[in-house]
Amino acid sequence: xxxxxxxxxxxxxxxxxxxxxxxxxxxxxxxxxxxxxxxxxxxxxxxxxxxxxxxxxxxxxxxxxxxxxxxxxxxxxxxxxxxxxxxxxxxxxxxxxxxxxxxxxxxxxxxxxxxxxxxxxxxxxxxxxxxxxxxxxxxxxxxxxxxxxxxxxxxxxxxxxxxxxxxxxxxxxxxxxxxxxxxxxxxxxxxxxxxxxxxxxxxxxxxxxxxxxxxxxxxxxxxxxxxxxxxxxxxxxxxxxxxxxxxxxxxxxxxxx
Amino acid sequence: xxxxxxxxxxxxxxxxxxxxxxxxxxxxxxxxxxxxxxxxxxxxxxxxxxxxxxxxxxxxxxxxxxxxxxxxxxxxxxxxxxxxxxxxxxxxxxxxxxxxxxxxxxxxxxxxxxxxxxxxxxxxxxxxxxxxxxxxxxxxxxxxxxxxxxxxxxxxxxxxxxxxxxxxxxxxxxxxxxxxxxxxxxxxxxxxxxxxxxxxxxxxxxxxxxxxxxxxxxxxxxxxxxxxxxxxxxxxxxxxxxxxxxxxxxxxxxxxxxxxxxxxxxxxxxxxxxxxxxxxxxxxxxxxxxxxxxxxxxxxxxxxxxxxxxxxxxxxxxxxxxxxxxxxxxxxxxxxxxxxxxxxxxxxxxxxxxxxxxxxxxxxxxxxxxxxxxxxxxxxxxxxxxxxxxxxxxxxxxxxxxxxxxxxxxxxxxxxxxxxxxxxxxxxxxxxxxxxxxxxxxxxxxxxxxxxxxxxxxxxxxxxxxxxxxxxxxxxxxxxxxxxxxxxxxxxxxxxxxxxxxxxxxxxxxxxxxxxxxxxxxxxxxxxxxxxxxxxxxxxxxxxxxxxxxxxxxxxxxxxxxxxxxxxxxxxxxxxxxxxxxxxxxxxxxxxxxxxxxxxxxxxxxxxxxxxxxxxxxxxxxxxxxxxxxxxxxxxxxxxxxxxxx
Numbered sequence: 045x046x047x048x049x050x051x052x053x054x055x056x057x058x059x060x061x062x063x064x065x066x067x068x069x070x071x072x073x074x075x076x077x078x079x080x081x082x083x084x085x086x087x088x089x090x091x092x093x094x095x096x097x098x099x100x101x102x103x104x105x106x107x108x109x110x111x112x113x114x115x116x117x118x119x120x121x122x123x124x125x126x127x128x129x130x131x132x133x134x135x136x137x138x139x140x141x142x143x144x145x146x147x148x149x150x151x152x153x154x155x156x157x158x159x160x161x162x163x164x165x166x167x168x169x170x171x172x173x174x175x176x177x178x179x180x181x182x183x184x185x186x187x188x189x190x191x192x193x194x195x196x197x198x199x200x201x202x203x204x205x206x207x208x209x210x211x212x213x214x215x216x217x218x219x220x221x222x223x224x225x226x227x228x229x230x231x232x233x234x235x236x237x238x239x240x241x242x243x244x245x246x247x248x249x250x251x252x253x254x255x256x257x258x259x260x261x262x263x264x265x266x267x268x269x270x271x272x273x274x275x276x277x278x279x280x281x282x283x284x285x286x287x288x289x290x291x292x293x294x295x296x297x298x299x300x301x
Numbered sequence: 302x303x304x305x306x307x308x309x310x311x312x313x314x315x316x317x318x319x320x321x322x323x324x325x326x327x328x329x330x331x332x333x334x335x336x337x338x339x340x341x342x343x344x345x346x347x348x349x350x351x352x353x354x355x356x357x358x359x360x361x362x363x364x365x366x367x368x369x370x371x372x373x374x375x376x377x378x379x380x381x382x383x384x385x386x387x388x389x390x391x392x393x394x395x396x397x398x399x400x401x402x403x404x405x406x407x408x409x410x411x412x413x414x415x416x417x418x419x420x421x422x423x424x425x426x427x428x429x430x431x432x433x434x435x436x437x438x439x440x441x442x443x444x445x446x447x448x449x450x451x452x453x454x455x456x457x458x459x460x461x462x463x464x465x466x467x468x469x470x471x472x473x474x475x476x477x478x479x480x481x482x483x484x485x486x487x488x489x490x491x492x493x494x495x496x497x498x499x500x501x502x503x504x505x506x507x508x509x510x511x512x513x514x515x516x517x518x519x520x521x522x523x524x525x526x527x528x529x530x531x532x533x534x535x536x537x538x539x540x541x542x543x544x545x546x547x548x549x550x551x552x553x554x555x556x557x558x559x560x561x562x563x564x565x566x567x568x569x570x571x572x573x574x575x576x577x578x579x580x581x582x583x584x585x586x587x588x589x590x591x592x593x594x595x596x597x598x599x600x601x602x603x604x605x606x607x608x609x610x611x612x613x614x615x616x617x618x619x620x621x622x623x624x625x626x627x628x629x630x631x632x633x634x635x636x637x638x639x640x641x642x643x644x645x646x647x648x649x650x651x652x653x654x655x656x657x658x659x660x661x662x663x664x665x666x667x668x669x670x671x672x673x674x675x676x677x678x679x680x681x682x683x684x685x686x687x688x689x690x691x692x693x694x695x696x697x698x699x700x701x702x703x704x705x706x707x708x709x710x711x712x713x714x715x716x717x718x719x720x721x722x723x724x725x726x727x728x729x730x731x732x733x734x735x736x737x738x739x740x741x742x743x744x745x746x747x748x749x750x751x752x753x754x755x756x757x758x759x760x761x762x763x764x765x766x767x768x769x770x771x772x773x774x775x776x777x778x779x780x781x782x783x784x785x786x787x788x789x790x791x792x793x794x795x796x797x798x799x800x801x802x803x804x805x806x807x808x809x810x811x812x813x814x815x816x817x818x819x820x821x822x823x824x825x826x827x828x829x830x831x832x833x834x835x836x837x838x839x840x841x842x843x844x845x846x847x848x849x850x851x852x853x854x855x856x857x858x859x860x861x862x863x864x865x866x867x868x869x870x871x872x873x874x875x876x877x878x879x880x881x882x883x884x885x886x887x888x889x890x891x892x893x894x895x896x897x898x899x900x901x902x903x904x905x906x907x908x909x910x911x912x913x914x915x916x917x918x919x920x921x922x923x924x925x926x927x928x929x930x931x932x933x934x935x936x937x938x939x940x941x942x943x944x945x946x947x
Contacts, residue, residue: 056858070584071584072581072582072584074581074582074692074693074694075581075582075584075585076586078586079584079585079586082584082586082809083584085861086807086809086810089807089851089853089862090807090851092853094853094854095853095854095861095862097859097861099374100548101373101378101380101547101548101549102378102380102382102383102547102548103547103548103586103587103589104383104587104589104590104688105688105691106382106383106469106471106472107373107378107380107382107383107547108377108378108382109373109374109378122691124687125691129688129691129692131691131692131694133694154518154859155858155859158859160374161374161375162374162375162495164375165375165376165377165483165486165493165495168377168479168480168483169483169484169486169487170487172480172483173438173439173480173481173483173484174437174438174439174480175484176434176437176438176481177359177362178355178358178359178362178434178481178757178758178761179430179434179757179758179761180437181430181433181434181436181437182433182437183433184392184432184433184435184436184437184442184450185392185394185449185450187436187437188447188448188449189444189448190444190446190448191444191445191446191448194441194442194443194444195441195444197439197441198441198466198467198473201440201441201466201473201476202469202472204472205375205377205378228439228441229439232439232441234436234437234438234439235439
């Protein structure tokens with residue numbers, strides 16, 4: 045196959061970016077989009093040009109490192125599929141494929157397609173955990189968890205932290221990411237002691253990072269490579285409201301979603 | 302040529318006493334750092350996977366001042382995240398006869414009697430605590446309707462002791478570990494340094510006292526001083542270029558430590574995983590694993606007739622060879638990985654392979670779907686089936702999967718003693734980066750167990766012992782020490798040399814060629830002639846690399862080619878050591894299969910008389926002349942026997 049890659053080039057965070065179009069030949073339908081970018085980069089390197097910078101690691105859809113807007117959609121046109129899993133057979137011979145970084149105020153561009161998603165780490169640091177030190181845990185079977193609850197918690201825990209939800213949202217909201225973590229813990233007996241504090245702190249951190257609010261577009265759910273449901277956001281609001289009543293003095297400004 | 306050290310025997314510092322009480326006694330006897338003094342110690346942890354993340358979090362909880370480094374943009378992406386199938390623990394929740402002893406026994410036997418008994422026993426002992434810890438963190442393990450934890454079976458065991466979270470066990474354990482780590486970041490005990498690549502170890506007065514790394518965004522070469530260094534940077538399977546590891550997985554940190562004096566043990570023990578999606582083309586960047594758990598319900602087969610090109614649905618039952626069930630009736634499709642991989646290779650080499658290339662075998666779920674119904678199969682393996690479908694465009698619900706072995710894990714790594722300390726005092730090595738627990742073959746669901754045991758439950762004790770014992774506190778160093786300046790200038794010089802190289806070939810081309818050599822000669826089947834060929838080919842390739850590589854870009858910038866160039870340069874030295882180690886070990890054991898040494902049935906034939914030792918290699922300054930040290934292995938509890946899974 046032969047395709048055209050129209051890709052965002054930006055030398056650094058404070059440089060002006062622009063699209064540039066390249067022809068790439070010798071592509072097989074079973075190759076991934078990232079492997080096509082590899083081929084393009086080999087081509088550019090040999091021509092003495094700067095290769096296109098992009099993040100990727102596991103290349104099997106689980107690490108969350110890759111994240112590209114492909115033809116205007118976060119991770120491209122396939123449902124429940126990361127950029128690294130996206131195969132070229134979904135594009136026709138001679139197709140023009142537009143590739144951009146995930147864009148959001150809270151995800152500043154570092155170079156070309158690479159963005160800074162460390163805001164997510166700071167949100168998790170604000171409460172996305174149970175406070176249990178190594179060595180102090182009771183026997184695992186002493187805490188029974190109904191199968192359906194464990195499965196629901198797993199649905200929320202499946203988040204890979206790629207940021208597609210933010211990139212797809214017209215408001216660049218991180219509500220699906222935050223909602224998924226809050227929901228996971230709200231379903232489990234572990235960490236109940238800090239449930240309210242968690243919801244308040246994580247939401248406050250989300251606001252502080254400059255993510256927008258949720259206005260129920262549901263683009264996040266459509267873009268999520270792990271199919272995480274927007275109901276996680278509703279649950280986050282419920283948790284936040286409940287926590288706000290418990291800790292009224294702490295709940296000021298911003299809001300859940 | 303290789304040399305043998307004059308005093309080759311190594312001391313692993315194994316505590317005295319019966320194996321059941323070694324760890325308990327050791328914990329009672331080792332030195333402690335008082336709570337008030339812990340914050341005065343700075344500990345560098347490199348890596349944020351299960352071993353590194355667990356170590357950094359646990360050391361932070363204890364009150365140490367921890368600096369934690371990773372090459373990814375966030376700790377949550379370390380490659381432990383990709384482990385699919387599960388984690389073993391001797392809980393005996395199934396009442397099926399499991400025990401610490403049995404897990405210990407299975408692991409020693411599975412490793413083909415080339416692991417250190419005392420370490421393996423400790424690992425089996427700690428396995429149960431890991432599950433408790435992870436459950437308390439909120440890891441959503443699979444459950445039964447009554448709310449108890451569920452288990453499944455994995456290769457090399459006849460009990461059901463594997464805990465799992467769908468096909469994403471590694472991800473869930475890592476996220477649990479990451480959440481504990483971020484809690485410590487919030488508490489101020491751990492400081493994170495993402496997008497940093499460790500490029501050198503700083504050794505002062507014979508002790509590890511810091512690291513030099515490159516900031517992968519700005520290109521700055523940065524120095525960090527500490528009282529001890531903990532490495533948990535994973536394995537080196539990407540030396541093969543195509544492997545199931547992440548594209549950024551690399552051996553640079555352990556290799557640079559090796560060049561600073563840390564011995565490298567058993568580099569030839571590499572695991573070729575039997576169930577991966579076969580290679581499709583030359584631009585492929587990695588091979589994707591399909592979890593071993595699939596062998597619980599999937600049946601492996603090939604056509605009985607050579608070169609049978611009919612689609613699988615048209616091959617009747619009596620013309621299929623379910624060769625694992627036929628050859629190994631006791632374990633069937635659940636034989637250990639090395640055995641399953643070699644059996645697949647034998648089938649394909651003898652003309653029974655399927656698919657376009659003839660290098661694949663079927664993993665068939667038709668019977669499981671008939672027996673359990675499609676919903677149960679989807680419940681167990683749904684995400685793996687989806688992944689296979691997304692990659693190949695074929696649905697495993699309708700067609701058997703095509704699978705073939707691929708490099709997956711490396712049992713070899715930096716040599717460590719019982720305290721997980723390398724031959725450089727103060728340098729501790731955890732998880733896949735060390736060599737200690739899996740011998741010549743790792744059983745499925747044991748890597749996650751080892752990484753977390755090392756990080757949560759071993760290093761918090763043994764590191765304190767080192768710090769209290771070594772009196773490093775009275776000899777504080779800073780990055781102004783000349784040893785840091787030297788390391789920085791050496792790293793800067795190599796970086797400049799690479800970035801300035803303006804030959805004709807890309808880094809990727811060299812990596813691809815190196816991978817080809819290793820796969821052909823240091824892969825599933827090895828022989829003396831092929832290994833000699835590999836050594837000379839690697840030497841030639843290395844010379845060519847330094848003459849003719851083209852990197853480009855700037856060293857003061859985000860530069861992927863430059864990152865890869867340094868890693869490939871290291872792989873080209875390590876690759877030769879892998880071949881040398883394989884060449885010197887005139888026996889077959891586990892994943893190391895020397896074609897000259899096999900039983901009449903084609904199984905690995907060990908030579909316990911001459912090779913019942915750990916081969917630990919010392920850097921001599923010349924990659925072609927390593928020096929061999931040995932740690933004798935004694936099997937006082939599990940008696941040496943020919944492994945049989947029939």
